[in-house]
Amino acid sequence: MRFLLDDEQRDFARSLDAMLTAADTPAVVRAWAAGDTAPGRAVWARLAEAGVFALAVPERHDGLGPLPLELAVALRELGRHVVPGPVVETVAAAALLDRLGTLGDEATAANWLPGIASGKTVASLCLISGNASGSGCGSGSGSGESPYALDADSADAVFVVDGDTVRLTEVTGPVQPSADPARRLSRPLGGTVLARGPRVSAAAAHAAEVAALATAAQALGLGRALLARTVEYARQRTQFGAAIGSFQAVKHRLADALIALEFAEPLVHAAALALAANVESSGAEIAAAKVSACEAACSAARTALHLHGALGYTEELDLSLWIRKARALRGAWGTPAACRARVLAP
Amino acid sequence: MDLDFTAAEDAFRTEARAWLAGHVPSVPLPSLETAEGFAAHREWERTLFADRWSVVSWPEAYGGRAASILEWLVFEEEYYAAGAPGRVSQNGINLLAPTLFEHGTEEQRARILPPMASGEVIWAQAWSEPESGSDLASLRSTAVRTDGGWLLNGQKTWSSRAAFADRAFGLFRSDQDGISAGKPYRGLTYLMFPLDADGVTVRPIGRLDGKPAFAELFLSDVFVPDADVIGEPGQGWRVAMSTAGNERGLTLRSPGRFTAAAERLTALWREQADPGDTALRDRVADAVIGARAYQLFTYANASRIAAGGTLGAESSLNKVFWSELDIALHETALDLLGPYGELSDDAEEAPAHGSWSDGYTFSLAGPIYAGTNEIQRDIIAERLLGLPKGRR
Numbered sequence: 001m002r003f004l005l006d007d008e009q010r011d012f013a014r015s016l017d018a019m020l021t022a023a024d025t026p027a028v029v030r031a032w033a034a035g036d037t038a039p040g041r042a043v044w045a046r047l048a049e050a051g052v053f054a055l056a057v058p059e060r061h062d063g064l065g066p067l068p069l070e071l072a073v074a075l076r077e078l079g080r081h082v083v084p085g086p087v088v089e090t091v092a093a094a095a096l097l098d099r100l101g102t103l104g105d106e107a108t109a110a111n112w113l114p115g116i117a118s119g120k121t122v123a124s125l126c127l128i129s130g131n132a133s134g135s136g137c138g139s140g141s142g143s144g145e146s147p148y149a150l151d152a153d154s155a156d157a158v159f160v161v162d163g164d165t166v167r168l169t170e171v172t173g174p175v176q177p178s179a180d181p182a183r184r185l186s187r188p189l190g191g192t193v194l195a196r197g198p199r200v201s202a203a204a205a206h207a208a209e210v211a212a213l214a215t216a217a218q219a220l221g222l223g224r225a226l227l228a229r230t231v232e233y234a235r236q237r238t239q240f241g242a243a244i245g246s247f248q249a250v251k252h253r254l255a256d257a258l259i260a261l262e263f264a265e266p267l268v269h270a271a272a273l274a275l276a277a278n279v280e281s282s283g284a285e286i287a288a289a290k291v292s293a294c295e296a297a298c299s300a301a302r303t304a305l306h307l308h309g310a311l312g313y314t315e316e317l318d319l320s321l322w323i324r325k326a327r328a329l330r331g332a333w334g335t336p337a338a339c340r341a342r343v344l345a346p
Numbered sequence: 347m348d349l350d351f352t353a354a355e356d357a358f359r360t361e362a363r364a365w366l367a368g369h370v371p372s373v374p375l376p377s378l379e380t381a382e383g384f385a386a387h388r389e390w391e392r393t394l395f396a397d398r399w400s401v402v403s404w405p406e407a408y409g410g411r412a413a414s415i416l417e418w419l420v421f422e423e424e425y426y427a428a429g430a431p432g433r434v435s436q437n438g439i440n441l442l443a444p445t446l447f448e449h450g451t452e453e454q455r456a457r458i459l460p461p462m463a464s465g466e467v468i469w470a471q472a473w474s475e476p477e478s479g480s481d482l483a484s485l486r487s488t489a490v491r492t493d494g495g496w497l498l499n500g501q502k503t504w505s506s507r508a509a510f511a512d513r514a515f516g517l518f519r520s521d522q523d524g525i526s527a528g529k530p531y532r533g534l535t536y537l538m539f540p541l542d543a544d545g546v547t548v549r550p551i552g553r554l555d556g557k558p559a560f561a562e563l564f565l566s567d568v569f570v571p572d573a574d575v576i577g578e579p580g581q582g583w584r585v586a587m588s589t590a591g592n593e594r595g596l597t598l599r600s601p602g603r604f605t606a607a608a609e610r611l612t613a614l615w616r617e618q619a620d621p622g623d624t625a626l627r628d629r630v631a632d633a634v635i636g637a638r639a640y641q642l643f644t645y646a647n648a649s650r651i652a653a654g655g656t657l658g659a660e661s662s663l664n665k666v667f668w669s670e671l672d673i674a675l676h677e678t679a680l681d682l683l684g685p686y687g688e689l690s691d692d693a694e695e696a697p698a699h700g701s702w703s704d705g706y707t708f709s710l711a712g713p714i715y716a717g718t719n720e721i722q723r724d725i726i727a728e729r730l731l732g733l734p735k736g737r738r
Contacts, residue, residue, distance in 0.1 A: 258731060
């Protein structure tokens with residue numbers, strides 16, 4: 001057993017971190033929220049060049065994957081830098097198409113997967129109902145189903161799973177503002193049928209697992225960034241003649257935030273390994289990772305907001321971009337209750 | 347990255363499981379915190395030792411199997427999954443033995459370790475004093491030079507199971523200069539002494555449920571020979587702290603305890619819970635997730651050590667996590683048991699022979715011993731997050 005990331009995986013994470021630091025992602029997020037997706041697409045293209053989306057696509061469709069662990073490593077870095085756009089939905093759509101392909105629908109898979117791998121195609125995915133049984137966080141409401149597709153207004157392809165049918169949707173309803181302004185939500189309307197039948201249900205269940213894992217990994221990165229920024233602030237902010245980070249009440253909240261993140265991370269890694277090995281326990285492992293990582297991120301967000309004082313309650317502080325995303329991811333692709341139920345499902 | 351066990355590790359697991367299946371008492375032993383239970387647990391240590399299962403990670407010369415960390419974790423998983431008794435020798439095995447391996451002499455190891463492994467000599471800690479708890483370095487009990495050794499004086503307290511144990515180990519002030527210099531951790535010496543020695547008075551203290559789990563020790567001119575000093579006189583703080591991470595880190599509470607308890611909790615929940623009670627379901631799920639997270643976190647640490655790394659302040663993360671997990675898990679079990687949840691572990695009708703009740707009481711001590719969780723959070727904040735030191 002060597003339950004540690006190897007040098008190559010660490011280097012990959014470091015290079016993404018460096019690239020995204022240089023990309024000034026907070027400005028990119030603010031532009032995305034205002035409807036200007038061009039800077040976001042430029043970042044997307046660089047991520048694709050680094051191989052991020054290819055990790056979700058099999059080699060036979062010009063990808064490098066599927067490599068769930070490397071994908072989780074990458075998504076953590078994207079979360080750390082609050083990269084906007086349907087990142088999770090794109091890799092989940094790749095999982096859906098890949099699985100449809102292996103179940104006999106190679107033409108559909110071949111039509112879309114190379115574009116996803118190369119970064120040319122930004123995809124969104126929406127599970128409207130049903131058929132997520134066996135998915136990351138159970139079935140029924142809360143298991144990753146939603147009437148909304150993320151960033152469907154700007155995506156190149158919007159895939160919608162409704163029952164045992166998958167459609168490609170061209171028309172979406174008006175954007176419903178999310179509490180995280182970088183998440184542009186809208187209802188997919190109509191569309192052309194791409195595939196139908198039991199294989200769609202199986203592929204959708206797989207896609208929901210990948211989406212839950214990717215969301216968990218992203219949440220981990222968000223939490224790490226929230227903690228790092230808040231530690232930095234607590235070292236510099238002075239009250240009563242001392243750095244507030246020297247006070248126990250402040251220290252202990254930050255220590256608790258670190259503990260939650262440190263214990264969520266191995267759950268994410270183990271879930272990725274389970275998904276890669278295609279073992280039966282992968283659904284429960286992913287659910288455990290999803291609920292733990294998202295709760296760790298949300299609690300880091302609460303701590304970050306609080307320790308920044310009134311400053312943390314402002315929109316203009318970039319911290320707000322992380323705080324609001326952490327809350328949104330908690331409910332996306334598996335609510336806490338659905339994930340916990342899945343952990344105990346027989 | 348993988349979570350795979352080797353064929354040898356799997357074989358080790360199979361061997362441990364088979365031995366435990368043949369030897370674990372079918373009815374749990376009486377509570378470790380009573381005279382009767384202490385004797386029964388001592389006997390169990392002898393049984394373990396006879397087949398070399400009491401100290402698997404030690405060298406063979408001292409009764410172990412030279413097991414790797416991972417094999418030790420495997421053994422612990424099997425041990426608790428089998429419902430095997432608590433370890434009455436744990437203070438010696440987890441705290442004193444690592445100190446002897448690192449700082450003891452060959453003579454001390456040969457003399458002390460085999461009877462520790464067999465349960466013939468059971469060790470208690472003598473750290474805390476009435477005025478020195480979290481601020482351990484402020485301790486006042488003294489060790490004064492005498493012909494051929496030292497004379498101990500003072501008072502130690504909260505010494506777990508010292509009412510029944512044979513010997514104790516702890517820190518004593520052998521030089522007062524550190525205090526006046528404002529460096530209280532200087533001038534401390536690590537010593538071992540028999541609890542039945544002349545000048546030692548042991549007074550049992552009941553824990554929350556009345557069982558005499560603790561004792562306070564009054565020491566009056568207790569003679570300790572030089573052979574029972576560990577490391578250099580005056581260097582006791584460094585000696586003690588070098589292995590403190592063992593207690594908080596890997597060895598004190600292995601993940602096997604919690605994965606086994608979480609499985610029993612899940613079984614109880616499936617048998618007895620109202621399926622509509624989703625609040626309770628969520629707490630059971632959290633116990634399962636917490637135990638799994640702790641197991642995986644430990645596998646990662648074991649991998650790090652196997653790759654040549656060390657554990658420092660990271661062990662404080664562990665200590666806070668398992669101690670809070672333990673309480674939450676047992677509270678959930680008691681809630682699940684409804685009217686039976688309040689029965690004492692001594693009650694004839696207590697579910698699972700009182701193990702949930704006893705486990706709950708024991709769990710309440712977790713955030714206090716081995717360095718309070720407040721001290722651990724300070725360590726995490728200062729040494730892992732780099733926050734400035736401040737007043738405690």
